[in-house]
Amino acid sequence: MKYSFKIGSAWGIPIEIHITFILLMVLEFVLSFPQLYFFFIILLLFVFVVIHELSHSLVARHYKIKVRKIVLYPIGGVSEIEEIPESPSVEWRMAAAGPLTSFAIGLVLLGLGQIMTIRVPVMPLIIATGNMMLELAQLNILLGAFNLIPAFPMDGGRVFRAFLAEKMKFSDATKYAAFIGRLLGVFMTVFGILYDFWLVIIGVFVYIGATEEAESTIVSTTLARVRVKDVMHPQAAVARPENTVAEALETMFKARYHDILIEKEGTLQGIVAWGEIMKIKPEQRSKLQMQQLPLKQVSIFPDESVLEAYKLMSREKIGLIPVVEREEPSKVVGVVTNESIAYAYEKAKTLR
Ligand SMILES: [Zn+2]
Secondary structure, three states, rough: OEEEEEEEEEEEEEEEEHHHHHHHHHHHHHHOOOOOHHHHHHHHHHHHHHHHHHHHHHHHHOOOOEEEEEEEEOOOEEEEEOOOOHHHHHHHHHHHHHHHHHHHHHHHHHHHHHHHHOOOOOOOOOOOOOEEEHHHHHHHHHHHHOOOOOOOOOHHHHHHHHHHHHHHHHHHHHHHHHHHHHHHHHHHHHHHOOOOOHHHHHHHHHHHHHHHHHHHHHHHHHOOOHHHHOOOOOOOOOOOOHHHHHHHHHHHHHHOOEEEEEEEEOEEEEEEOOOHHOOOOOOHHOOOOOOOOOOEOOOOOOOEEEEHHHHHHHHOOOOEEEEEEEOOOOOOEEEHHHHHHHHHHHHHHHOO
């Protein structure tokens, strides 16, 4: 199931909103009806979270790091980057940009709040000033401060990991930062049960975020160390361009592969994904030829990392990738599949 929905994009980076944020907006709309004061606060919080996340993305772009997407949560956003920056000094700069931006917005609003006042005659969100400008200032400072907590998945956790990574292995630094994140998540949840329900939600979010961050980092650092040639299968399911879809399907079932390579006189033409084959109606499968289906031109060299193979496969939405010689890129020497990547990961973990 999909938990976040695309709402737009900036500089080619898709921006998604998480379902919890939508639920919070609906909840605040209902609870604060008909004055809608809280609802507008949440709506503006949304704008500030977007600005916060975009500041991360801008720094990432500056260092030529690709941002895959931005997901917006009520207590901040997550910028999913293509790969974690190698150098700790880049990572902490990227991470610190968000909280600094939130603080800057907060201070500007604080200044504006001294000059002009937007008075709203209802119980306000944070303190009882009734001055919306000051509340938005506080909201931004809170957003910045919360994200500075030195634990994953907050920005402060990244700064903390970068700091540790100067002194120890990157994967160990990640483990410590994630451990502190989980610990904090547990504390927040327990404290929240006793005092404030919202803290429970934040605590659970922090706990899950810390765990996910640690896992994805460990997976990528592990897979980066394994070479394609050490996990590839020497054989693949292969069809010729003039083969029918039905013939190709039979080859795939026999070889137990999900996608099929198309070869013409021993040279690789490309790969047809399982999804494309499944789009063909059963009655057409014996008539349609494989060359009429969309072909993906993607391959990897034996000396590249399994992480690279994994990234290409998830980007192209394929279950296997052909391995070709560097000297002769049309000659297939094997394939890497999802299963071989999972195997490589398990093996590398036990050997570590
Ligand atoms: Zn941030």
